[in-house]
Amino acid sequence: MKAVVYNGPRDVSVKDVPDAKIEEPTDVLVKITSTNICGSDLHMYEGRTSFEKGRVFGHENLGEVVAVGSDVDKIKVGDMVAIPFNVACGYCKNCERGFTSYCLTMQPDPKLAGAAYGFADMGPYQGGQAELLRVPYGDFNCLRLGEDAREKQSDYVMLADIFPTGYHATEMADVQPGDSVVIYGAGPVGLMAAYSADIKGAGKIMIVDRHADRLKLAESIGAIPIDDSKVDPVEFVLNETMGLGADKGCECVGYQAHDPSGEEHTEMTLNNLVKSVRFTGRIGTVGVFIPKDPGAKDELAQQGKAVFDFGLFWFKGQTMGNGQAPVKRYDRQLRDLIAGGKAKPSFVVSHELPLDEAPNAYQHFDNRDDGWTKVILKP
Ligand SMILES: [Zn+2]
């Protein structure tokens, strides 16, 4: 089968690799019809992680079931399914409590928790930027779609990661009807957080970024765009909220946060959130932060540390929730919003390209080239 293979920093190619196949009786085999490039693929693409050369990328996948193992009961050949990026067992202590993003059995390293397809340090699972994908515990890890699955696949494929991840940020921030919300980062996840805040009835949604194409998309869904290369985002948010700060905040940038000159400051968005959110406000952080980042210039950042304004955070009595989204917790509801015509997360998509175009697409997306907001590959 053809697949997007990592050759080394900023180098991917589409190669022939052995076909994915059923390996365990609980596996499902999916013929991928839509698979996204994600911002977290870029961390690996840039060589900032331990992602192994020769591995296949792709954790945002959707397709048609073409084979099922002998112990699969629910999922049938021919079903169209969206596949949460978390590979989870369904029966461990964390899965039972709904934290499929911290599954204890699918991650072979006992010091770690959580597994994903085509992801550094998250188990051996191949990615879905390929013609075929093996889904372990297929009954648990496939979300069945309705008859509109093919026609709306550019919406449904967002159920694999960015829509539930954006939604998770607003859940951890406890966004309620009428709330003012500030979101740092208008990449695909930040836009989904804004979209989710809108679904939850937020009164005012502000979103900070500096890329014109992303800010325009934010504006198109009714959010107030804030260009931090032109204004101080904290001042702007305070002005919009009678000096109090936003009720709730979402972090959708992660450890590679950088100022308009391009210099990285791991702590920048976190500290801006502490300053932009009101006393007793809540913050949800879904941007990726990692325990060590040997490629960083800053010595603290290399050790996964950030100079966080804990004093101000404590003083303001704020609460912060962190971590990867447990996609399954939200996916049925979000699917049904799409099915019912109430949500259309594909508004972030700029390109739908054949799999062969992946090397070119990675390059443009990594450069944050204007107009490359979200890419769907079509194997
Ligand atoms: Zn992703």
Ligand SMILES: [Zn+2]
């Ligand atoms: Zn588990």
